[in-house]
Amino acid sequence: MGKFKILIVEDAQLIAVHLQKILQNANYEVIGRAANYEEAIAICKKSTPDLALMDIMIDGDKDGIETAIELKEKYNLPIIYLTALTDGSTIERAKKTNPYGYIMKPFQEEQVVTFLEMAIHKYTVENKLRESEEKFKAAVGSISDALLFVEEDFTVSYLNKAAEAISGQSLTEVEGKPLVDVFKFSDFETGNEIPNIWKWFNVKDNEQEFKSLYLTQPNGKKVPIGDGTINAVFDEKKKLKGVVLTFKNITKRLENESMEKQLEKTKLAAIIEGQEMERARISREIHDGLGQTLNAIKLNISTFFNGADKERAIKDLQNLIGEAILETGRISENLLPSKLKDFDISTCLLSLSNQKYGDLSVSFESTEVKHDRIGINKKINLYRITQEAISNAAKHANAKNLNIQLRSSAKSVILTIEDDGVGFDVSTRNNKVLEGHHGLQNIEDRVNIMDGVFEIDSKNKLGTVLIIEVPYDKKLAVA
Template identity: 30%
Template sequence: MLTKPKILVVEDEIIVAVNLGQKLKKLGYDLVGITSSGEEAIQKAEENHPDLVLMDINIEGNLDGIQTAEVLRNRFQTPVIYLTAYADENTLNRAKRTQPLGYIVKPFESDQLRSSIEVALYKNEVEFKNRKQEESLKSTLNKIESGIITTDENGLVIFCNPAAEEITGIPFSECIGQPLSRILKLENFEEGIQEIPLSDVLKKGVGIDSENRTIVDNLGRKKKVSVTSSPILSTEGIATGTMIVFGTENSDDPGQSYLKEIHHRIKNNLTIISSILSMNASHLKDQESMDIFKESQHRIHAVALLHEVLYENHDLSSISFDLYVRKLTDLLFEVYKVDREKFKLVLNVKECRIPSETGMNCALIINELLTNSFKHGFVDREEGEIRVNFHKNGSDYVLEVKDNGVGFPADAIRNRSAHSLGLSLVDSFVKLLQGKMEWENSSGCSAKLTFPVRK
């Protein structure tokens, strides 16, 4: 049984309050209290954690309804609907600043009460999800080693991560609200001090790369950096701000450092793309679209993971495939919240180092096949096993992924549809490898790929 939304009523007219409480109970809500003053409302909110407060603006005590709503929002993030018989313009303006989820004008009917409450609860749930997504994005950006600064459409800084603070020498609190030109001071040998052309980024809606620049930090120290300026686009494709990503360059080993920086930067940018996908997914209403977004994120994570392993390597032309597969499978088990005590993974990767491009294609195939196993292979199963085998057989590589689940529908394999994106991607990667895929549905699903070794 679903939990009833808990509602607190703050109303100093006792008859109105009792009548309102009765209506709420008849409508199926959980009335957690009726109080007539702001001080009591704050105490009851702390004790009962209501999902919504119905707040009269004119109440008893030292706090009016608007002041009480402000305390509730700041301290407990409790949403409020105002109850009012009338309100002058100044009162309404004060009320707006507390970001209420609605107004109910007295007197009101039960239908109006229900619709106002349901809309408010829905809006609050959406706002909560958006806040969580923003917190997740901020946490991701804070972990990235490159400096990241975002601005609004006027070029004023609205966010900078710890790496940006360290490179510029300016703390977060002093960056916010300042023009970007005051925070990020760039120069090059030929042109001297330069500003990032934010107006071009906003108008054209495309990114601008600036290589071989020198940043002058808050103490006058100079560091070589590369800068990428990109527009932040709304869901309508309108530029609402900019994102500037910059990292210091290491000149100890120019060739190797440059290649590693490329892989490192790609990984960071993929992380940003994944985070933006996550933010956009929060606005989707249907589950199918949300699932598509999430699976796209997982594919981005798989590619980013490859660049992480390459970045850690000394030889960027080849990849430690056993390490990559182990990291990739760990990531997928975590993403799909699979209990590793009940669902076993057996890895048998005999060829440790393979060309990077080959490793990428093989890993993305593994990503799609394991995703299918987690989503469809163990429906109504409490335990299972997945095996990933990879070895060299003469002039061929052999990759096999199999599980002991319910098996893959034969029609799904024979008749690829536009909706089976995972299988379509597998087909594409198999063609890139010039290989052949064999499917078997005996005691689960087995996919065996054979493709030639290429130098």
């Protein structure tokens, strides 16, 4: 910091010059001497002083006090008055400008210097205090948690911005009012108003917490709040000064939680529904196919005993039993494709890719996959996943080509399925599940069961790619 800069406002030339000498001797910089209001302003415009020594009785339209008021307003300038006057009304007027003091005329050199030193010290300390207070206010004001200060007598003395927003009231509306009158809390479960929140303030230890509550705004809207804390504030003499409350608006959190719950439920329902549909399908197949054939066999056996043409009847029976065997094979194949038991996953996917899918052409590539480390469960899952992905591309994508790749990394097998169709907005997936579309969810569930990673990337008009990475099984025992 350079020298402290002082402006002298004094219309008596001799006194002003004398004062300037004193100040310069004491190593202050005098940036100017003004004899009236206009001159003072002109000097300040050129270079701002740190302080003004102000004679109360000066020439011109404005006296020293009026000039001081202007300088304070325009330049936030601290003032020390020089005066020979001590009449009550002038002193009263001067007081209102919050001066750092009065130097009585006539003055002594040492007196002026000591006085200035004290005033400057006071000014510096106050400035620091104000700065740090502003910093704290800004910090507290801008934190995202709601914060309110309640005085010892339970009146509200401060709300930060977040607290204003949550409570629907501004600081000016509630300042000085009893907390119970302006903050209506109610129980989270019952919704009943909590009448006696005084109890909260039995703050024996420094900190307490409170669970979720509702805070009712003046317009009647109930805002859920949570993560609340209550801290007693003590001064240096350990005397209770008041209590600080903080809490958060948990509306979003509750919404997310309830959405997640809903989604969980739907997913579970989807799995159960899927299982039930599969059972119904198998039951129908057995009833309509195998069941009918067995009925026919039964009928033919009675014909065999009653009829004449035994040879013919045996032939018919043979045929029917052959059909029943075929039917059984078909059902069992549908339940678990036999190739999955007999061949490795690459072969099974290749065979899947060779089936007909309307206009969609499906290709398959695989490289160096460790087949001895893909057990039957993983095989089934990868197969079903691929079936669903092909069916989606055929149904939704309007794609020409679909490419399936099976690759290997050190510890896992990677299945990539890519189509060149219309793509879709992946961020809507959860909504789709809620609307009853479960295919992709089933894929994800299967991947999760295998401790794998599922990624889906889809761009409008640029197609869709699914990447599924599944850790290898431990080396399977050689049969």
